Amino acid sequence: MTGPDTPEAATPDLGVLRPRLPSPLREVVDERFARRGVRLLLKRDDLIHPELIGNKWRKLAPNLRAAAGRTVLTFGGAYSNHLRATAAAGRLLGLPTVGVVRGQELADRPLNPSLARCAADGMRLHFVDRSTYRRKSEPTTLAALLRATACEDAYVVPEGGSNALAVRGCTALGEELGEHADVVALACGTGGTLAGLAGGLPPGRRALGIPVLKGGFLGADIRALQEEAFGGPRGDWSLDDRFHFGGYARTPPELDAFAADFEQRHDLPVERLYVAKSLYGLVTLAAEGAFPPGTTLAAVITGRPDSALPTART
Numbered sequence: 001m002t003g004p005d006t007p008e009a010a011t012p013d014l015g016v017l018r019p020r021l022p023s024p025l026r027e028v029v030d031e032r033f034a035r036r037g038v039r040l041l042l043k044r045d046d047l048i049h050p051e052l053i054g055n056k057w058r059k060l061a062p063n064l065r066a067a068a069g070r071t072v073l074t075f076g077g078a079y080s081n082h083l084r085a086t087a088a089a090g091r092l093l094g095l096p097t098v099g100v101v102r103g104q105e106l107a108d109r110p111l112n113p114s115l116a117r118c119a120a121d122g123m124r125l126h127f128v129d130r131s132t133y134r135r136k137s138e139p140t141t142l143a144a145l146l147r148a149t150a151c152e153d154a155y156v157v158p159e160g161g162s163n164a165l166a167v168r169g170c171t172a173l174g175e176e177l178g179e180h181a182d183v184v185a186l187a188c189g190t191g192g193t194l195a196g197l198a199g200g201l202p203p204g205r206r207a208l209g210i211p212v213l214k215g216g217f218l219g220a221d222i223r224a225l226q227e228e229a230f231g232g233p234r235g236d237w238s239l240d241d242r243f244h245f246g247g248y249a250r251t252p253p254e255l256d257a258f259a260a261d262f263e264q265r266h267d268l269p270v271e272r273l274y275v276a277k278s279l280y281g282l283v284t285l286a287a288e289g290a291f292p293p294g295t296t297l298a299a300v301i302t303g304r305p306d307s308a309l310p311t312a313r314t
Contacts, residue, residue: 011068012093014061019049022176025298028266033286037293040282041181042268045173046275046304051092054302055186055193056085058173059166060157064089066165067155071096073146074157075136078106079114079249081303082161087123097123098149100136104129124149162192162221167199167229173300174200174207174235181205181298183291185282187212187274188239189248191222193302198235199226206236210278214244243281249273255280271303 024044033040045054052060064072072095076083083099090097099118107127111119119125126149128136135141137158146152157163174197177184184201188194188209198207211218219239226234245255251272259276263269270276282299291297 011065012095014064014093017049017052017092019052019057019061020047021172023048025177025180028268030265032283033291033297036286036289036291037295038286038291039296041296041298042266043173043177043184043298043300046269046271046301051088052085053081053304054300055170055173056081056161056303058170058196059161059192060085060089062165062169063155063157063161063163064093064095067095069095071098071151071154072157073098073100073149073151073154074161075100075102075133075159077102078112080159082159083118083123084114084121086157086161087118087121090123091121097121098151098154099123099125100133100145100149101125101127102130102133103127158190160190160192162190162195162225164225164229166192167196167225170196171200173197174202174205177298178202178205181296183208183295184298184300185210185278186300186302187278188218189213189274191218192225193300194237194239195222195225195229195234197300198237199230201235206238209237209239210243210281211239211241212244212248212274212277214241214247216241240281240285243277243284245277251276258283268301269304271301271305274303275301 024047026042026044028040028042030040048054048057072086072090074086076099087097104127115125132141146154170193178201183206184197185208186193188211194207194209201207245252255276258280259270259272262279279299
């Protein structure tokens with residue numbers, strides 16, 4: 001489990017994966033922002049690495065170093081980008097990986113394309129019922145899962161990869177953007193990227209998160225992550241909960257049409273579950289006058305579409 005230090009010699013060299021850092025920053029002209037006097041920049045974190053995309057690299061890299069050659073055990077749903085990135089990292093670095101998957105009923109079904117890719121990359125999948133999955137962070141439940149997977153000595157990464165190491169790893173995103181943007185916006189799942197981004201921004205800049213899950217719980221989670229990573233609050237950040245479109249993996253026709261239009265306008269592949277919601281939110285906020293004239297706004301592109309995987313729709 002996450003804990004004692006292990007020999008430095010066992011730490012994998014992530015430099016062999018040739019990440020593209022800092023990720024590219026591109027200004028685009030969009031009249032929906034320009035008419036409000038707002039400059040729009042796209043922070044192309046989706047181009048950091050072809051398999052460890054965007055914030056997956058920023059959050060996983062410090063955890064992979066900390067694993068120091070041990071098996072990495074982590075958690076996710078049936079279409080988890082985090083599971084796929086962890087499995088790919090394991091293959092690329094020669095690390096054993098185990099994915100604890102939400103939904104015991106999936107164990108007797110053919111693997112969907114996302115889980116099939118995890119398995120092809122060498123990840124061992126362990127399916128659990130939803131009640132157990134909800135309690136996965138409780139010490140007794142976690143210990144039982146480690147025994148059930150024969151991974152008592154594994155390095156455990158939480159769902160979505162968000163822990164103190166991941167948060168500190170994401171401060172680099174704020175540092176890369178600090179001199180370029182007044183407001184930095186991105187879609188949020190577990191909140192780790194936003195917690196670190198805000199911590200890396202200089203005074204006078206702020207971070208804006210667009211949650212892709214409904215429920216209004218994310219603010220407390222981000223505060224807890226910053227407490228764990230920094231010992232207290234860090235940076236100026238806020239959330240706008242209006243653009244989840246019904247919850248995770250919900251992409252109604254309105255959102256799909258918006259994303260297709262944005263792709264055509266700016267020659268940018270728009271991932272639907274996260275990125276489309278954040279961009280839709282920013283266009284709406286600009287129309288509402290939320291950004292004063294003269295604002296430079298950076299939208300973090302945290303992922304890209306995957307045509308091999310289905311998109312859930314309302």
